[in-house]
Amino acid sequence: MKLCIISASIIKGDGQGRVNYEIVKGALQKNVEVTLVVRQIDEEIKKCKSVKCVQFPLEQVPIELIRGILFARLSDNWLQKHRDEFDVVMSCGAVISQPTDVNVVHFVHGSWLNSPFHTYRMRKDLYGIYQWLYTAVNAQTEKQAFKTAKIVIAVSNKVKAELVSIGVPQDRIQVIVNGVSTEEFYPDTSIRSELGLPLDVDLALFVGDIRTNRKNLDSVLKALVHVPNLHLAVVGNTVNSPYPQMTKNLNLDERVHFLGFRRDIAKIMRTADFFVFPSRYEACTLVLLEAMASGLPVITAKTAGGAELVSVECGFVLEDPEDIATLSKAMETLQGDCQLREKMGLASRYNAERHTWLSKSSEYLNLFDSIVK
Secondary structure: OEEEEEOOEEOOOOHHHHHHHHHHHHHHHOOOEEEEEEOEEOHHHHOOOOEEEEEOOOOOOOOHHHHHHHHHHHHHHHHHHHHHHOOEEEEEOOOOOOOOOEEEEOOOHHHHHHOOOOHHHHOOOHHHHHHHHHHHHHHHHHHHHHHHOOEEEEOOHHHHHHHHHOOOOHHHEEEOOOOEOOOOOOOOOOOHHHHOOOOOOEEEEEEOOOOOOOOOHHHHHHHHOOOOOEEEEEEOOOOOOOHHHHHHHOOOOOOEEEEEOOOOHHHHHOOOOEEEEOOOOEOOOHHHHHHHHOOOOEEEEOOEOOHHHOOOOOEEEEOOOOOHHHHHHHHHHHHOOHHHHHHHHHHHHHHHOOOEHHHHHHHHHHHHHHHHO
16 A cells, blocks of 8 residues: 655644654554655654655744645645555645545634634734634635545544534544553653652642643633642643743642643653643543543543543543533542542543554554555
């Protein structure tokens, strides 16, 4: 089989990029000929002799919206010349306007645009306007991409429902949820003092982009006010983030620990007692599965894709991410019950073990095989 993947990124440190990375690894193990059309690529993959890489390095372009438009145009032009060379062409979202065999949907911009929590509804400044423009452009272009793909992959049942709502025929949609490395993320303990975290306290963990409101750290902080014996570690880039100041305003300075952007997420997860992530919009966030693989009870919301993987045995799923009272009650329940945390942590690990990257890459490759046949 000759496979072409067109995506902005094929790297470990990015949600969509990590999925692509694992698909490529699985394809190489089965001796599939792989060509990658990318902006960013993992060096390990790039150096592999059996991979052909067509890279359009656009990261010096200062605006992501323009980077995306340029990449789509360059990819379109390239594919027009080379389409006949491949058995299967896979794309991700709105990265290309030409028809592809498979389009993997990691984010439905049309749904996020209509969300009452979209950034432009929360911020009436230039940044909010840019976020509206970015989402609106992608919402328009992704419709064409989904319309012309033979098969559309939704990374969660939530995404499938969103695709149906914007007109994608249900019989062309398949669901393959994201995976996790159970070797990288596993239950254990790490030394909190090495990370500057306090010892002998109950510690919740939040991981995500904290420069915008989408991940919903603001609700977590408001809920934390009502759980006075709980500490919170926050992983995320604090540059231009409003949340350090919000923490001060809520008098939570001594209980909230900002760790900045980190690569050692697995190690940090092994310091926590539970994971809290009531995101206002996700497709199928990797970090939720990573927390479960680490043996952590989780608190999330139905607005976070992947929440369907969180059973009542391994955590709490909020109906409404803005429900501060229910969120604080869930946090208080886990903070005060070590036995419950242990029981839920075991269930989380069990659920995560059903969604390894090996099993997910096999699902994709079986799909590609069915297209060729």
